Each structure stands twice: as structure tokens, then as C-alpha cells.
Amino acid sequence: MKISSLSIQSAVLLAGVTFSQAPFADVLYQVNITEPEHHLAQVSVTFPKTSEDSLQVNLPVWRTGKYTVLPLADGVRNFAATDEQGNKLNWQRSASGEWRVSLDKPTQVTVSYQLYANELGQRVRDISSTHAYLDASGVMMYSPSFREQPVQVALQVPDAWKSYSGMASGNAPHSFVADNYDILIDSPIETGISQHRSFTANGKAFELVVWGEGNYNLDQIVTDLEKVTSKSQDIWNGYPFERYLFIVHATSGARGATEHINSTVIQLPRFNFRERKDYLRFISTASHEFIHTWNVKAYRPEGLVPYDYQQENMSDLLWMAEGSTSYFQNQLLLRAGVMTPKEYLEDLAKRIDRNQHTPGREQQSVAETSLGEWVATGGDYARNHSVNIYSEGYLVSMALDFQLLNDTKLKASYRDLHKLLYRDYRIPKGYNSTIIKQILQQLADKDYSHWWQVNVESPISYDFNKIFDEAGLRLSYGDEAKTKAFLGASLASNSLKFAYVERNSPAWKAGIAAGDELIAINGLKVSHDGFDKRIGDFNAGDDVEVTLFKDDTLQTKRVSLSKAPDGKLQIKSVKKPARSQKALFEAWLGVDWPFDSDGNFKKSK
Known part of the structure; x- marks a missing residue:
């Protein structure tokens, strides 16, 4: 795949000359995506001169919006450190997401590493032949010593790609600036082959970028996003941003969403946009992540202020x-x-x-x-x-x-x-x-x-x-409420193993547990698709024999079925x-x- 003729070095130099809206960045990130088909990038970070005897460098162990420790550093290989003359510096791994570089004189420090990015569903990092999604928490290391310093990011990407972020753009192609690492880590970058729209609401600029083909209707999405973003003022007075970016991934299966201070990423299987129930799920998710721009990003529980990227941030108000x-x-x-x-x-x-x-x-x-x-x-x-x-x-x-x-x-x-x-x-x-x-x-x-x-x-x-x-x-x-037999257990998708057994239900009381594999009911084989209908053949109060494998042992459980409402719960006048x-x-x-x-x-x- 042909790479843009603009080298990383020239991009950085050009960025330093042409960025007129922000001072020259003290921390400089370079991301070279030369082998996107193999999910690989080369990353380097140059930190300002320090007179300390060592420099601590970290990759976060979690990403904002997902309150779970993740093995993000596992995607790092070939870590190296050099001084401002290009001489190699000694370093050691001091924690799962931490490296410590030894220094014997004042110098700038550049660390570099290979990054493997094939975690689309985690919404941390993903590089493929048509795009890259880069959340700094899984891509860009930082030093606590320079966390508050301005940052500048320069990407080297294939020719046909376009790059977007909630961060301010520089005049150089595929480059962005931020006031500090905390803004960088909350301003993911989407670069690749995508579709783009822009609109305004209440005087604020909004953008929509969609990667991946699917059965979505961009005009409808923009129309509805305009309405929703305006209605935020029914709750809050004012916006905590001047420009906001909606990133949408139409995927082959990954789904979910993550909020950021000036943007969001939303993932949905590519053909899950058109049906009304699917579209409502999508637009409701977009609304959820947009609301987070205030609730969590503009104000949040004190246990999360400031973020500690290297350990859990505890709060009883999540x-x-x-x-x-x-x-x-x-x-x-x-x-x-x-x-x-x-x-x-x-x-x-x-x-x-x-x-x-x-x-x-x-x-x-x-x-x-x-x-x-x-x-x-x-x-x-x-x-x-x-x-x-x-x-x-x-x-x-x-x-x-x-x-x-x-x-x-x-x-x-x-x-x-x-x-x-x-x-x-x-x-x-x-x-x-x-x-x-x-x-x-x-x-x-x-x-x-x-x-x-x-x-x-x-x-x-x-x-x-x-x-x-x-x-x-x-x-x-319903006006004529009916009841049906209730077992209290459900099967896993495309499997005869029980995925959930409700506590104190008939199945629970009979000793059936999640992971048990269903074989038969009253001596007759049961299929996955026919399970619910088979339970429906019985009445509340009936005793049935459920044959299953539990811990690889064939067992039969006698279950006394109870009753449950037969119908969908409704809210009526x-x-x-x-x-x-x-x-x-x-x-x-x-x-x-x-x-x-x-x-x-x-x-x-």
C-alpha cells in the first residue's frame, strides 16, 4: 500500500512552523502507520529536556469510559529510548504499564516502540487496511513529569486516508494539537477511508464521520443528531465544547460506544441501522454518549478527579x-x-x-x-x-x-x-x-x-x-392477563447450555445451574429453537423431568414449574x-x- 510522500520528519517540522493557534508542543508524538494490513504502527514520543536522573514513561492500564483494568501494554514491542543526540539510553520495565529510562545528563528523551492494534471492540486501538482508530490510552505513552505540557501529534498514513479528531487540527496534514495529555487521551483519532458530514446546532459545530459500509442513512442521522444536540439545553445551560465529533464504526460484529470530552465513538454491526428498533438503539446510544459530555466529562465524582491512568479510580457514584x-x-x-x-x-x-x-x-x-x-x-x-x-x-x-x-x-x-x-x-x-x-x-x-x-x-x-x-x-x-409455565432458566445463544438460571426459580430450586447442558424434558430430546415452546406445553404446577449433563455427568432433575405472566409488560394510562x-x-x-x-x-x- 502506498504511503503519503510526506515523511514523519517533514510533517513534524512543517507542523512546528505552521501551527498558529497553539504554541510549539513540548511533547511530540509521531505515529507511522506503514503496515495497516498487519495491524502495526511505529510510535515515537519526544519529551522535553529533563535534568532528572531518570524519566518515568507510562502507558495507561485502563481507558476512560470503561472502568476495567486492561492489558494495554501487551500491544507494545521493541521499546527503545534515545537521548537528543540519538544515543541509546538504558531502561527497565518497572510495572505492567511503566518503563523507567536512566539518564546521566540533562537531555531530551525519545522513546519508540512497535504497536499492535487489533482491538476494535475495546475501542482502544484498531489498525486495518482501510482505517485506524487511535485512543491515546492504548497508543500514546506519557510521562507524569510532562502530563500537563502541550502535545502535538503527527500521523503518517496511506495517501487516500483522511484524519479526524475532537482535538484542534494543525495546518500540516494528519496532525493535531492539545493543551495537555488529559485532552489527548480523551480525544481519539479516526483516520482512514470514511464518509463525513458537518452540521451546526445552537451555534456549535458538529461533525459526523462514518467508517465502514452499511445500511445507514447519513441524512437521517444528521437530521436527528441536530435535534438531539439542541435539546441538551433542556438540562444544561451551555456547552463544554466549541466543536464535537461523532465517530461511527459500521462493523462486522463489534458493538458498543465510548464517550470523550469532545467526541464519541459508536460501533454497530453494519446492517443494524435500518430497522426501527435497530435505529432507535443507535440513536439512543448517540444520545447517551453525547450526554456524557456533561455528565462524567465536564463534571464527575471526586474519585475520578483527576484520572489516575495507572490504577482503579474508586467511586460509589458510578x-x-x-x-x-x-x-x-x-x-x-x-x-x-x-x-x-x-x-x-x-x-x-x-x-x-x-x-x-x-x-x-x-x-x-x-x-x-x-x-x-x-x-x-x-x-x-x-x-x-x-x-x-x-x-x-x-x-x-x-x-x-x-x-x-x-x-x-x-x-x-x-x-x-x-x-x-x-x-x-x-x-x-x-x-x-x-x-x-x-x-x-x-x-x-x-x-x-x-x-x-x-x-x-x-x-x-x-x-x-x-x-x-x-x-x-x-x-x-394486558387487559386480560394470562399466565404461563415458568422454569426460570434460559439457554445460551445457539447452544443447549443454560446461560442463566434465576435465583429461587423452579430451575434454581431443583439444582440446575448455568453451564449445565440440556438433553431432554420428560424423556424427549429438546432443540435450542424449541426450548421455549416445549416449556409452553406445560401448565404452572406441573412437575417435569429435565435431563442434562452437569459436570459431564448425566443427571435428571425433577422440577415443579411455577407461573409467570404470559405477555409483554406495558406501561399504560x-x-x-x-x-x-x-x-x-x-x-x-x-x-x-x-x-x-x-x-x-x-x-x-
């Missing part, structure tokens, strides 16, 4: 950082007219239904799960004995919203709490639980200590009908809602009452 963002994401879509009230309430009903089948809600508080997020592994054990900073954090945020609306007679809401956090506790400040309770008392003229202890510091189990009745809503499985109930609904979601006199959703205009 549920607010992530769960509140999840709570607001669809509200922005609803207020913007991108999502209908019916779709909003359908999504909320699914979240409640999952919570009701998460026994961990009886054991773990959202504060405790926040502290345990760094070692959370998910799976069967987690759902049975834990909660989630996203899903349960969403529900605690909703409960607090309703509490504030009631306590203030609709004069203040959860949005006002976040508006004040943005106004008064922006980085480099941080907030804690005491500060949150002080703000709540300021808003409602009421002590929230007891509420906090019950809802945040203790396991929660909400009476959702009691909460929703205040907004004229009720939970329902109460009969004859009062004016006060409609008023709370409208204050809560910012849209008109969506039901007609018969309790059906009004047709969208």
Missing part, C-alpha cells in the same frame, strides 16, 4: 455517572421528537421487567455496585447477586426525579440537580454524596439523608405502580387520570399527555 446518563438518553430523544412516547414507555417497561428478574436487586445497592464495577464480570452470578450501574442506576435516577418533582410541587426535577453540578462542580472540582445531598436540600428544602440511605446505600425494590400512579400510569400485562397526574407526567418528560380519552396512544403527527 451509578450516577452512567445510570443517570442512561436515564436522560431517551428523554432527549423524546423531547426532540426522534422517539415517540409509546416507544419511550415501551423501553422503560423492558427495563423494569428486567429489573424484576434480577434477584441481585435484593442483595446489592447501587453504591456498592459502583465500588465493585472495576472487578465486575457479568453473567449468571452477577445478575443473581448484583445490580448494574447502568440499569439500576437508571431506576434510582428515575425514583429521585419523581421524589424531587413531588417535593417541590413540580418546580424542580432531577435535571436541575445536574444543571447545578455542571454550573458549580466542573472539573477540576469533583462531587461526592454529601454534595449531592446538599444540592437536593437546596432544591427541595428537605433533608434527603434518609432517602439516600434507603435508595442508594441499600438494596432497592420499588413498587413501580405506586411511583407511576403519580404520573397517571400503570404497569400491565390509568383510567380517568386527574389533571395533577397529567401535569406531573408533562413536567417529568417534557411532552404533552400522549393518551386519548380511551387510554390509547394518540397518533403521532
Whole structure:
């Protein structure tokens, strides 16, 4: 593959001459992507002159937005260090993400290394024949001694590639500048063959860059992003950026998203954009990551201020950082007219239904799960004995919203709490639980200590009908509710092994566990696709024999089936809602009452 004729050295020199918006960078990064088909790059970092007897150099052990320690340094090979004359310097590896270079005289230090980048789904680093995604946490080393110094990045890439970042661009091609490493690490670079759009909202510049072919509609995405980004001002006053970049990867399977201070990256399988449910998942994710620009990036819990890139950053408020963002994401879509009230309430009903089948809600508080997020592994054990900073954090945020609306007679809401956090506790400040309770008392003229202890510091189990009745809503499985037989176990995808067995369900009580392999029910073989239908052949109270392999031993378990609602949980209007109930609904979601006199959703205009 032909590489741009502009060499790294000339690019750097040109950058130094032509960057007029920022001083010449004290820390200089060069990334040479000469073998993209092999996922390889050559990286060098030049640090300013130091008179210390050693220079500590680090690659982070985690990336922002993912509260998990990652083996990022495993992608580094051929580490070397030289002084300003090009002489080799001695060094040693002092920790998993740390190198220490020995110095015997004052000098600049350049470290270089080969980087392997084939981790698209982790959203840290990925290099292929058509693009590179570079998050500095997995690509660019730093020295704590120069973390606050300005930085400059110069890329050498194939001729047809274009490069984008939330960072300021220099006049040299494929080059960027930032005030310090903390901005660099939160401003990923997307370079490659992609599609690009730009738009404005409320006077701010936005860009959309999409890598990969797929069944997306760029015009629709831009139209909806314009609406959503404008509606952010229903929560906050002002924007913490002048320009914002949406990076979208249409992939062969990787999915997920990560927020940054001036940008986000969103990944979705390439043909998962067109169907309405798929598109809503995408645009809701975009809304979530955009909200993070305020909640987490502009203000965040004090345990994460400043970021410590070499170890866990502990906080009991990750549920607010992530769960509140999840709570607001669809509200922005609803207020913007991108999502209908019916779709909003359908999504909320699914979240409640999952919570009701998460026994961990009886054991773990959202504060405790926040502290345990760094070692959370998910799976069967987690759902049975834990909660989630996203899903349960969403529900605690909703409960607090309703509490504030009631306590203030609709004069203040959860949005006002976040508006004040943005106004008064922006980085480099941080907030804690005491500060949150002080703000709540300021808003409602009421002590929230007891509420906090019950809802945040203790396991929660909400009476959702009691909460929703205040907004004229009720939970329902249909006007003629039916029941069906309930086993309490589900199979892994394309497998006969059980992936999840709900604690205290009939399957659990019979001794069936995740990992057991299903063979037959009542002596008859069961297929993966026919499992649910086979359980549906029975009635609640029936005893069935489940034959399975447990620890490679053939066993038969006798299970007494219980009952469960037969249908989808819905959120509907109460009969004859009062004016006060409609008023709370409208204050809560910012849209008109969506039901007609018969309790059906009004047709969208």
C-alpha cells in the first residue's frame, strides 16, 4: 500500500512552523502507520529536556469510559529510548504499564516502540487496511513529569486516508494539537477511508464521520443528531465544547460506544441501522454518549478527579455517572421528537421487567455496585447477586426525579440537580454524596439523608405502580392477563447450555445451574429453537423431568414449574387520570399527555 510522500520528519517540522493557534508542543508524538494490513504502527514520543536522573514513561492500564483494568501494554514491542543526540539510553520495565529510562545528563528523551492494534471492540486501538482508530490510552505513552505540557501529534498514513479528531487540527496534514495529555487521551483519532458530514446546532459545530459500509442513512442521522444536540439545553445551560465529533464504526460484529470530552465513538454491526428498533438503539446510544459530555466529562465524582491512568479510580457514584446518563438518553430523544412516547414507555417497561428478574436487586445497592464495577464480570452470578450501574442506576435516577418533582410541587426535577453540578462542580472540582445531598436540600428544602440511605446505600425494590400512579400510569400485562409455565432458566445463544438460571426459580430450586447442558424434558430430546415452546406445553404446577449433563455427568432433575405472566409488560394510562397526574407526567418528560380519552396512544403527527 502506498504511503503519503510526506515523511514523519517533514510533517513534524512543517507542523512546528505552521501551527498558529497553539504554541510549539513540548511533547511530540509521531505515529507511522506503514503496515495497516498487519495491524502495526511505529510510535515515537519526544519529551522535553529533563535534568532528572531518570524519566518515568507510562502507558495507561485502563481507558476512560470503561472502568476495567486492561492489558494495554501487551500491544507494545521493541521499546527503545534515545537521548537528543540519538544515543541509546538504558531502561527497565518497572510495572505492567511503566518503563523507567536512566539518564546521566540533562537531555531530551525519545522513546519508540512497535504497536499492535487489533482491538476494535475495546475501542482502544484498531489498525486495518482501510482505517485506524487511535485512543491515546492504548497508543500514546506519557510521562507524569510532562502530563500537563502541550502535545502535538503527527500521523503518517496511506495517501487516500483522511484524519479526524475532537482535538484542534494543525495546518500540516494528519496532525493535531492539545493543551495537555488529559485532552489527548480523551480525544481519539479516526483516520482512514470514511464518509463525513458537518452540521451546526445552537451555534456549535458538529461533525459526523462514518467508517465502514452499511445500511445507514447519513441524512437521517444528521437530521436527528441536530435535534438531539439542541435539546441538551433542556438540562444544561451551555456547552463544554466549541466543536464535537461523532465517530461511527459500521462493523462486522463489534458493538458498543465510548464517550470523550469532545467526541464519541459508536460501533454497530453494519446492517443494524435500518430497522426501527435497530435505529432507535443507535440513536439512543448517540444520545447517551453525547450526554456524557456533561455528565462524567465536564463534571464527575471526586474519585475520578483527576484520572489516575495507572490504577482503579474508586467511586460509589458510578451509578450516577452512567445510570443517570442512561436515564436522560431517551428523554432527549423524546423531547426532540426522534422517539415517540409509546416507544419511550415501551423501553422503560423492558427495563423494569428486567429489573424484576434480577434477584441481585435484593442483595446489592447501587453504591456498592459502583465500588465493585472495576472487578465486575457479568453473567449468571452477577445478575443473581448484583445490580448494574447502568440499569439500576437508571431506576434510582428515575425514583429521585419523581421524589424531587413531588417535593417541590413540580418546580424542580432531577435535571436541575445536574444543571447545578455542571454550573458549580466542573472539573477540576469533583462531587461526592454529601454534595449531592446538599444540592437536593437546596432544591427541595428537605433533608434527603434518609432517602439516600434507603435508595442508594441499600438494596432497592420499588413498587413501580405506586411511583407511576403519580404520573397517571400503570404497569400491565394486558387487559386480560394470562399466565404461563415458568422454569426460570434460559439457554445460551445457539447452544443447549443454560446461560442463566434465576435465583429461587423452579430451575434454581431443583439444582440446575448455568453451564449445565440440556438433553431432554420428560424423556424427549429438546432443540435450542424449541426450548421455549416445549416449556409452553406445560401448565404452572406441573412437575417435569429435565435431563442434562452437569459436570459431564448425566443427571435428571425433577422440577415443579411455577407461573409467570404470559405477555409483554406495558406501561399504560390509568383510567380517568386527574389533571395533577397529567401535569406531573408533562413536567417529568417534557411532552404533552400522549393518551386519548380511551387510554390509547394518540397518533403521532
